[in-house]
Amino acid sequence: MKRYVISVLVDNHSGVLSRVAGLFSRRGYNIDSISVGETLDPTVSRMTIVAHGDDAILEQITKQLSKLVDVLKVAILPDDASVYRELVLLKVKADDSTRATISDVIDVFRAKIVDIAPQSMTVEITGDRPKIQALVDLLSPHGILEVVRTGLIGLHRGDQNILTQEEI
Amino acid sequence: MLLTGAEILIECLLEQQVDTIFGYPGGAVLNIYDALAKYSDRITHYLPSHEQGAAHAADGYARSTGKVGVCMATSGPGATNLVTGIATAYMDSVPLIAITGNVALPLLGKDSFQEVDITGITMPITKHNFIVKNVEELAGVVRRAFSIARSGRPGPVLIDIPKDITAQKAEYTRETPKPVERHTKHITSAAVENAVTMLKESSRPFVYVGGGAVQSDAGPELAEFVHRIKAPVASSLMGLGAFPGNDPYFCGLIGMHGTRTSNLCASKCDLLIAIGARFSDRVVSNPKRFAPNARILQIDIDPAEINKNIQTHGYIIGDVKIALQKLLEAMDGEELADTTDWLSQVNEWQSRYPLAYKDGILRPQHIVERVYALTNGEAIITTEVGQNQIWAAQYYHFSRPRTFISSGGLGTMGFGLGAAIGTQIGNPDKTVINIAGDGSFRMNCHELATAVEYELPIIVVILNNRALGMVKQWQDHFYDGRFSQSIIERSTDFVKLAEAYGAVGFNLTRKEDVDEVLTAALNAKRPVVINCEIDPEDKVYPFLPPGAAVDELIVEVSQ
Numbered sequence: 006m007k008r009y010v011i012s013v014l015v016d017n018h019s020g021v022l023s024r025v026a027g028l029f030s031r032r033g034y035n036i037d038s039i040s041v042g043e044t045l046d047p048t049v050s051r052m053t054i055v056a057h058g059d060d061a062i063l064e065q066i067t068k069q070l071s072k073l074v075d076v077l078k079v080a081i082l083p084d085d086a087s088v089y090r091e092l093v094l095l096k097v098k099a100d101d102s103t104r105a106t107i108s109d110v111i112d113v114f115r116a117k118i119v120d121i122a123p124q125s126m127t128v129e130i131t132g133d134r135p136k137i138q139a140l141v142d143l144l145s146p147h148g149i150l151e152v153v154r155t156g157l158i159g160l161h162r163g164d165q166n167i168l169t170q171e172e173i
Numbered sequence: 174m175l176l177t178g179a180e181i182l183i184e185c186l187l188e189q190q191v192d193t194i195f196g197y198p199g200g201a202v203l204n205i206y207d208a209l210a211k212y213s214d215r216i217t218h219y220l221p222s223h224e225q226g227a228a229h230a231a232d233g234y235a236r237s238t239g240k241v242g243v244c245m246a247t248s249g250p251g252a253t254n255l256v257t258g259i260a261t262a263y264m265d266s267v268p269l270i271a272i273t274g275n276v277a278l279p280l281l282g283k284d285s286f287q288e289v290d291i292t293g294i295t296m297p298i299t300k301h302n303f304i305v306k307n308v309e310e311l312a313g314v315v316r317r318a319f320s321i322a323r324s325g326r327p328g329p330v331l332i333d334i335p336k337d338i339t340a341q342k343a344e345y346t347r348e349t350p351k352p353v354e355r356h357t358k359h360i361t362s363a364a365v366e367n368a369v370t371m372l373k374e375s376s377r378p379f380v381y382v383g384g385g386a387v388q389s390d391a392g393p394e395l396a397e398f399v400h401r402i403k404a405p406v407a408s409s410l411m412g413l414g415a416f417p418g419n420d421p422y423f424c425g426l427i428g429m430h431g432t433r434t435s436n437l438c439a440s441k442c443d444l445l446i447a448i449g450a451r452f453s454d455r456v457v458s459n460p461k462r463f464a465p466n467a468r469i470l471q472i473d474i475d476p477a478e479i480n481k482n483i484q485t486h487g488y489i490i491g492d493v494k495i496a497l498q499k500l501l502e503a504m505d506g507e508e509l510a511d512t513t514d515w516l517s518q519v520n521e522w523q524s525r526y527p528l529a530y531k532d533g534i535l536r537p538q539h540i541v542e543r544v545y546a547l548t549n550g551e552a553i554i555t556t557e558v559g560q561n562q563i564w565a566a567q568y569y570h571f572s573r574p575r576t577f578i579s580s581g582g583l584g585t586m587g588f589g590l591g592a593a594i595g596t597q598i599g600n601p602d603k604t605v606i607n608i609a610g611d612g613s614f615r616m617n618c619h620e621l622a623t624a625v626e627y628e629l630p631i632i633v634v635i636l637n638n639r640a641l642g643m644v645k646q647w648q649d650h651f652y653d654g655r656f657s658q659s660i661i662e663r664s665t666d667f668v669k670l671a672e673a674y675g676a677v678g679f680n681l682t683r684k685e686d687v688d689e690v691l692t693a694a695l696n697a698k699r700p701v702v703i704n705c706e707i708d709p710e711d712k713v714y715p716f717l718p719p720g721a722a723v724d725e726l727i728v729e730v731s732q
Contacts, residue, residue, distance in 0.1 A: 024296060031297050061480065068477035074301040074321060 038156030098148035179208035185315035195227035199247020201274025204339035222619040228258020229591025238599040249287030264582025268327035277337035300328030360491035375444035378404040384411030385449020394497035407435035418570030428456035433526035452482040462722035541568035552604040557589040557613030560642035565608040587616030624700040625675040671702035
């Protein structure tokens with residue numbers, strides 16, 4: 006089982022997300038995360054889907070996605086030729102005795118403190134999975150109260166882009 | 174010109190050359206029905222007994238004519254009653270437009286009376302669907318819906334129209350629809366050349382044809398191709414009629430109820446050429462053991478069908494008719510391997526393992542054979558689902574495309590009568606016969622009222638074994654004969670039922686009377702129901718248990 010990052014351009018309609026999500030659930034494809042947002046063209050949205058399976062499943066996922074009328078383009082973002090990012094907000098227990106220690110850790114990760122309260126602080130971090138996991142591991146002993154993730158997003162490295170990619 | 178949404182809808186249907194529509198009125202479509210009355214000189218509306226009948230009729234109309242079928246229902250239960258029909262069309266790639274009304278925009282999402290999220294419900298069973306929230310968009314949506322339904326691999330498209338949209342006015346300008354182009358952009362010369370190479374390297378080629386060959390009207394190309402490569406041909410249920418059933422190269426059905434010859438061909442061939450077929454589980458049985466000695470060459474319009482169920486070694490993606498034309502061109506002058514030995518092997522199987530059934534009393538297979546003989550093989554046969562369907566498929570030797578109208582993918586009991594109605598309306602000069610079982614017929618027999626109302630001379634042949642025969646057959650083989658809920662000894666008198674609806678009814682109990690009763694039915698020129706009392710023990714053979722390799726464990730009738 007491999008992890009795949011799939012980038013999909015879709016018509017920016019209501020209902021597109023449920024068409025895509027419905028396709029994954031009814032065909033039994035495993036989906037790890039999905040994130041959606043507008044592109045420069047407001048009539049087009051871009052989805053980044055992280056899925057896992059074998060190559061045959063990936064082939065089916067891309068082909069079945071391409072059959073949806075609202076789907077304009079499907080591209081794979083390969084590990085070795087793409088940049089991936091995920092944004093995570095973490096609320097961690099922090100009081101006067103621990104705040105400084107936590108701050109040091111956050112600095113090392115180039116994360117940001119976006120909110121501070123007497124008993125907690127909220128941290129924003131972007132990066133790929135391993136980096137975020139490392140921070141989670143380090144903060145866990147202090148007590149993580151809440152976590153929210155955007156899901157992975159990604160782009161091809163270099164001059165390549167989704168539109169110049171050959172049709173699958 | 175300024176028209177209401179309802180009028181725009183109908184104008185757009187007329188643009189698409191729609192002159193027939195199957196539907197059922199209700200609150201949310203009142204404006205559309207009011208407009209329909211004004212257009213009654215150009216568009217004929219047929220009213221079934223139940224919305225499901227409308228969907229199956231539109232489906233049968235589409236399958237038998239090659240046109241797009243149109244059905245319509247009101248919001249809520251009207252819309253949900255179409256669902257089985259839409260799913261049936263989806264699984265068999267039938268071009269269908271389903272129009273549903275919905276509650277007015279301000280009432281949407283408020284759990285209003287007869288409100289249902291039909292676009293949500295039908296998302297997995299339509300090629301695409303729309304809800305129209307602005308009357309200005311209505312014409313564009315209808316045009317797009319037809320284009321989607323027809324193009325590429327066809328399928329059903331649903332258009333949901335809130336009631337207020339049908340009343341609001343917008344400017345309408347007539348447009349002539351662009352002809353739907355055959356899908357050819359992926360038919361590359363590399364793919365074609367690869368296919369030719371595979372063909373040249375094969376001395377035991379075998380053709381497996383499916384519904385795509387029917388859809389693309391590829392009959393002539395298919396026949397030429399088969400005779401050029403000199404290969405045996407088997408068909409999926411959906412492919413019947415694409416290749417002449419009485420051609421010596423034809424081996425019959427393949428798969429679960431396929432002939433032994435077809436299944437042996439799949440096992441022993443060195444090249445399996447799938448043409449407009451999707452390797453369904455009913456054909457393949459066990460994908461790990463299917464065609465173990467063969468390379469697979471697949472020709473299909475839908476790229477997602479390549480490598481979906483069976484891994485292929487070569488493929489051509491595109492319209493089957495055009496792909497075969499290109500392939501034939503590329504084969505011109507090429508020398509193919511000699512298949513004489515292979516063909517004589519196949520012939521030997523054919524004579525050793527013909528389709529067979531016990532003679533004697535009134536047998537369903539015999540009835541279908543006589544239907545074939547007395548209609549000169551020229552009838553259009555619709556079926557219900559179950560044993561009746563397979564007997565019809567096995568013993569009526571379909572020789573023309575669009576003459577076997579059956580729910581293959583979804584396996585919808587209750588499909589046949591509605592489909593027969595749409596088929597007869599689309600083919601007024603043809604004999605249309607619905608081969609039914611007593612269970613399936615009972616599901617939607619109220620559509621007899623529709624056949625009578627519109628004077629459609631459909632013949633329903635009920636192969637009545639007082640059982641859900643296919644269920645019972647499985648229980649017999651796999652559940653030690655525990656016939657849980659499959660024996661239906663109901664006291665329904667089908668002759669009286671037919672007469673109550675205004676149709677003609679016949680009872681058929683003796684083999685000697687088959688021709689007389691069938692002839693009387695064919696001459697009646699009115700809806701007829703023939704209740705054939707068959708032996709509840711009769712089974713469909715061959716029968717390949719699911720998961721078995723296709724050349725093994727075929728259960729045959731003991732002679």
